Every structure is written in C-alpha cells, then in structure tokens.
Amino acid sequence: MTNHERTVVCLASYFKGVEFLREVKRQGCRVVLVTKEKFRHEDWPFESLDELIPLPNDASPELFIYTVAQLARPRKLHTVVALEELDVLTAALIREHLRLPGMGSTTARHFRDKLAMRIEAQQAGVRVPDFVHVLNYQDLEDYMKRIPPPWVMKPRSDVSAIGIKKLYDSEQVWRTIDYLDARDRLSERSSNYVLERFVAGDVYHVDSLVENGEVVFAGVNRYGRPPMSVAHEGGVFTTQTLPYDSPERAALLDINRKLITGLRMRRGATHAEFIKSAEDGEFYFLEIASRVGGAYIAEALEAASGVNIWAEWAKIELGRGEVPYVLPPTRQEYGGVALSLARQEYPDTSSFTDPEIVYRVKKRYHVGLVVRSDRHERVTELLRDYTARFERDYCAVVPPLERPE
Missing domain, CATH: 3.30.1490.20 (ATP-grasp fold, A domain)
Structure with a gap:
C-alpha cells in the first residue's frame, strides 16, 4: 500500500502533536484528527488535516472506539496514534477492536498505570521507591x-x-x-x-524514540526544580541537557534501556522520569509515558540534537517495523527551556534579545523561552537569568489541579 492510500487516525484530547500531524501529511498519508470540542479551534495545522472530528468534551472511550470504527467502513486504516497521554489506553482499545497493529491495552497500561509500571520496572531490575x-x-x-x-x-x-x-x-x-x-x-x-x-533529590528525564524494541535516540535532561514542587508551589519550570560526558547521563541511558525493554515497548516515543536520591545518590524510577514530553521539552531536545522527536516518531509509526527506520544526523549541543504561568494574557518577551533564543512560547497566560548553545554553562546561565526575570515580571501561581481539566 502506498502512502497516499494510507489513513492515519490521531487522537488528541489536548492540543498536542502539531509536528507529528505535519510529518504524516508530508509522508503523503491521509490524516484524520479526533479531538474534543473545546480544542477544535486550536492552532492545529489544518493544511495537514484531511478531516477533523470533534467529540463532546465528556466523550467516553466507547464513543472514540465507535467513531474510529465508522471511519474504517469506507477506507482501511493504517494506524491509530495517541498524541496525548490521556488517549494512550483508548488508542490501544481501538487497535484491539479493529485488530490493527500496535500497542495493545495490556502494554499500554504499563505506560498509564503508575502501579503497573512500578511492578514491571521492579521486575526488570530497575530501582523504584x-x-x-x-x-x-x-x-x-x-x-x-x-x-x-x-x-x-x-x-x-x-x-x-x-x-x-x-x-x-x-x-x-x-x-x-x-x-x-x-x-x-x-x-x-x-x-x-x-x-x-517520598524521595528528595534532583529529577531527570529521558526522552526516547524506540524502534523494534531498541532505543534509537535518547535525550537526557535535568529539571531545575522537581515538577511536583513547581506544580504545588508555583514558580518557573526549567529543564536543560545534561553534559554528554557526565556519569549521570551514562547511568540514565542504561536504566532507561532496561526499563523500556522490561515494559515491552516495541515502537514509539517515551518520556521517562527518574530521581537521584539526595540521601544515597542512587537513581530511582518515577514514571514513564508512551508519548513526547510536554512543557516544550520537544523544542529543547530539537535545539540540542537537531532531532524533532514528534516528526521522527511519525516516521516510526508509518514504517510499522516493515520499513527500516534511519535516524537523521544529530548534533551534541545543549538546549533548555524556561516556562511559567503568567499574569498577562500574552506576555511581551521582546526585551529578551539573547541570540541563543530559538523559540518563544505563544500560549495564553504562559511565558516561555527555549535556548540553544554549544556550551552547557551558557544554557545554565541563561535559564538562571530568565527564572529571576520571569518571577519578577510575569509569574502567576494557581492551586494544583485535583484532576485533569
């Protein structure tokens, strides 16, 4: 089957995955996006969509399954992909219902259920709190x-x-x-x-591309403050690339490979978090998702490596193990992001003029900058400066959510 005959259905209960959608279209496929009504007017790449189907905001998994099944009546579907974490299990149920290749619900639960992923990680020999x-x-x-x-x-x-x-x-x-x-x-x-x-310490994340059960690309970053602290106390979220020769990077790459093998991931994108205990200096597994990391982590990864993880994930999904995947050339530079909720609806960041800035966040009530440099120390310096300026001029704090909204 040629690409122009392939229909790819993408689920997105939040506004995510723009570059994934664009890449699927660049590959010549028919692209169908299924989202929630409240996100139908987001800045989707409409030029890359053949169809957008908005479902009610309270749509059940059964309605998603029914909707995609109806899409499969006039045309065969190549694959169904969840662009957002909340859709991972729903996409797996759809694949099982339609008998499409890809991750089934048992494996999907390893990436959605914090109890299941801990048990599986422990059995794979990964240290867990x-x-x-x-x-x-x-x-x-x-x-x-x-x-x-x-x-x-x-x-x-x-x-x-x-x-x-x-x-x-x-x-x-x-x-x-x-x-x-x-x-x-x-x-x-x-x-x-x-x-x-509860383990106190620095939190790291490893963002990977997986093909045929092997990690073919991984970026290793460290958060400025643990995400839980930012979510509960407010403030500025930061993350940046680890030095390429650091022992922490080597250790995390090894743990991440062991984890993905243990969770039986065959292909896709993953975002895994680990904490280095302040008490014993060991790394402990916190959680993993079968998706691209949020909070503009993908932009920071691309700044450092040249790899757009959304676009490369799309190529892996389209190949489905039948077409060999080849990672594009990569570079070893450093990326970082500073991000915060803002008091202003659309904050003005024109006063930030550093040449290292490669991306400015354009999202209501958010302020954020992504930077790139060939020096780790320069990224650290910029993020420290942006954190202080964001806290002074923009930062807003809201109570943490009890449930997704």
Missing part, C-alpha cells in the same frame, strides 16, 4: 510501619503532578483514603491510587 497499592488495609499498615514518612499518594492514571498528595503520618493516610472513597466517581476512589516513599 518503596510503594504499596492503596487497597488492602493490612498491607497498608505493614507498609507504614516498615517505611518511614513522608509518603506521596499518587493517582495511578493521572498525568504530571495532578492529584498527588504528600502525607506525613498514618492518620493523614487513612483520612485521605476516607476522602477519596467518598467521591462520586468510582474511578477516583482509593483503589486507583498508589502510596510511595
């Missing part, structure tokens, strides 16, 4: 006697730091369970949570 499913009362009692606080209680399937609570004693744990079990939605009650030992 001590955890327990918030389910059996005796297991919880034994865990809290064995593992000293503080602990963090995390939703098994929410994204980023949404819904995470830091707890300091067993009474707080039991009261939090009571609070969760009083919720109307069954999917938000306590058995959908995991309790984990």
Whole structure:
C-alpha cells in the first residue's frame, strides 16, 4: 500500500502533536484528527488535516472506539496514534477492536498505570521507591510501619503532578483514603491510587524514540526544580541537557534501556522520569509515558540534537517495523527551556534579545523561552537569568489541579 492510500487516525484530547500531524501529511498519508470540542479551534495545522472530528468534551472511550470504527467502513486504516497521554489506553482499545497493529491495552497500561509500571520496572531490575497499592488495609499498615514518612499518594492514571498528595503520618493516610472513597466517581476512589516513599533529590528525564524494541535516540535532561514542587508551589519550570560526558547521563541511558525493554515497548516515543536520591545518590524510577514530553521539552531536545522527536516518531509509526527506520544526523549541543504561568494574557518577551533564543512560547497566560548553545554553562546561565526575570515580571501561581481539566 502506498502512502497516499494510507489513513492515519490521531487522537488528541489536548492540543498536542502539531509536528507529528505535519510529518504524516508530508509522508503523503491521509490524516484524520479526533479531538474534543473545546480544542477544535486550536492552532492545529489544518493544511495537514484531511478531516477533523470533534467529540463532546465528556466523550467516553466507547464513543472514540465507535467513531474510529465508522471511519474504517469506507477506507482501511493504517494506524491509530495517541498524541496525548490521556488517549494512550483508548488508542490501544481501538487497535484491539479493529485488530490493527500496535500497542495493545495490556502494554499500554504499563505506560498509564503508575502501579503497573512500578511492578514491571521492579521486575526488570530497575530501582523504584518503596510503594504499596492503596487497597488492602493490612498491607497498608505493614507498609507504614516498615517505611518511614513522608509518603506521596499518587493517582495511578493521572498525568504530571495532578492529584498527588504528600502525607506525613498514618492518620493523614487513612483520612485521605476516607476522602477519596467518598467521591462520586468510582474511578477516583482509593483503589486507583498508589502510596510511595517520598524521595528528595534532583529529577531527570529521558526522552526516547524506540524502534523494534531498541532505543534509537535518547535525550537526557535535568529539571531545575522537581515538577511536583513547581506544580504545588508555583514558580518557573526549567529543564536543560545534561553534559554528554557526565556519569549521570551514562547511568540514565542504561536504566532507561532496561526499563523500556522490561515494559515491552516495541515502537514509539517515551518520556521517562527518574530521581537521584539526595540521601544515597542512587537513581530511582518515577514514571514513564508512551508519548513526547510536554512543557516544550520537544523544542529543547530539537535545539540540542537537531532531532524533532514528534516528526521522527511519525516516521516510526508509518514504517510499522516493515520499513527500516534511519535516524537523521544529530548534533551534541545543549538546549533548555524556561516556562511559567503568567499574569498577562500574552506576555511581551521582546526585551529578551539573547541570540541563543530559538523559540518563544505563544500560549495564553504562559511565558516561555527555549535556548540553544554549544556550551552547557551558557544554557545554565541563561535559564538562571530568565527564572529571576520571569518571577519578577510575569509569574502567576494557581492551586494544583485535583484532576485533569
């Protein structure tokens, strides 16, 4: 089948994946985007879309499945791809329903369910903070006697730091369970949570492209502050490329390969987070998603390496293991991003004139800059300066979300 006969269906419950959509169209395919009604007028690359289907904002997975099944009646579908983390499991269910190649729901849960990914990572020999499913009362009692606080209680399937609570004693744990079990939605009650030992330290992320079970590209970055701290306390989010000769980079690349093999990822893009414990200096696995990292991480990766991870992921999906994937030439420079919520609807960043700036965030009530340099120290210097200026002139703080909106 030639590319112009191939139909690729992309799911995006948020505004994500513009370069993925463009690349699929550049490859000559028919592109169908299925999104939510509230995102139909976002800045999608409409010139690259053959069809945009908006579903109700509260659309269920069953409605997504039905909609894509109807698309498959007049034409055969090549693949279904989730551009946003909340759609990963839905896309897997669609593939199973239509018997399309790609990740099924069992493997997809390894990348959506924080309990499943911890169990699988542990079995693969990856170090994980001590955890327990918030389910059996005796297991919880034994865990809290064995593992000293503080602990963090995390939703098994929410994204980023949404819904995470830091707890300091067993009474707080039991009261939090009571609070969760009083919720109307069954999917938000306590058995959908995991309790984990809080580990203090620096947080890193590894963003990968995977083909035939092998990591063919990986960028290694360190956050300025842990994302959980930024989400709960506000302030400026930063991340930057690690030095290429650093022992941390080598260790994280090794752990990341072991993790992806253990989770049985065959092809796609991943965003994995690890923390280096301030107590023992070891790396611990935090979470992994089968998607491109958010918060303009893709732009920072491209600044450093020359690789647009969205576009390369699109090529991997289209090849489907039948066409050999070849990574384009890469460079070893340094990228970084500074990002914050802003008080202004569209902040004016014209006063930032450094030649290293390669991208300016254009998003309502956000301020952000992506930089590139051949020197790690220069990126560090710029991000430190931008953090101080953002905090002084733009920064806004909002309470952390209890659930995705």
